[in-house]
Amino acid sequence: MARIGYARVSTTHQDLALQLDTLTAAGCDLVRAEKVSGSTLAGRAELRTVLDFIAKGDALVVTRIDRLARSIGDLQDIVRELRAKGARLQATEQPIDTGTAAGKAFLDMLGVFAEFETNLRRERQLEGIAKAKAAGVYKGRPPSIDAAQVRALKAEGVGPAEIARRLGIGRASVYRILDARAQG
Structure with missing residues (x-):
């Protein structure tokens, strides 16, 4: 019965050290870590490796469930996969142990709140972008395609496939x- 740790941060400039130490x-026998979004x-890849090789009686250990998943659907998928293999999920900083009824209930509640937090953050981000656009501060990504060049090649009689290739x-x-030019 192994205890396998999984640590994750979202960006490359964040530090995994605290999670790894925890x-x-x-008592984790092995710890896998990665710097990738949890959304x-x-x-x-590291999480997939753990899930592929975890065995009956093993425990997947995380510091907090938001290190494992940001949506309740993903979290439930992971827990179902662990359960199918006879393994369980534990968190060091939260009273989560899917080997107990109370731990399962608490996991579900925390999963809902993790997803709620993600949705709130997304809403705030979209509100901020809308406000910046209204103020003329945010223009979005500059066009990467020169529309005038596309139209000029078309005017020369070049076909769409050849324009795309060139x-x-x-x-x-x-x-x-x-199409935008034809409609506009």
């Missing part, structure tokens, strides 16, 4: 630019 002190399970852009982008 998981080692909690999705995609692209989380400019190194997608054909759909060419059609979008030409």
Whole structure:
């Protein structure tokens, strides 16, 4: 029965040291760590490795559940996968142990709050962008395609596929630019 630690931070400039120290002190036999967003399970190779190799009787240990998942759906998927393998989830800083009824209930409550926090942060970010756009401060990403160049090539009789090839852009982008001009 192994205790396998998992540590995660969202960005490369954040430090994993505190989580690693905590998981080692909690008796983890092995600790996997990565610097990647927790908003999705995609692209989380270290977590996937842990989930692939965890065995019956083992425990996946995290410091807090938000280090594991930011959505209740992802969290439930992870817990179901652990349960199917006969393993459990534990958190060092929260009373979570999916081996107990109380631990399962607390996990579900914290998962809801983690997702709520993510949604609030997203709403605040969108509000800030809308406010900045209204004030003329935020213009978004500058266009990466020169629409005038696309139209000039079309005027020369060059087809959309060839325009896309010459400019190194997608054909759909060419059609979008030409369609916008036709409608505008």
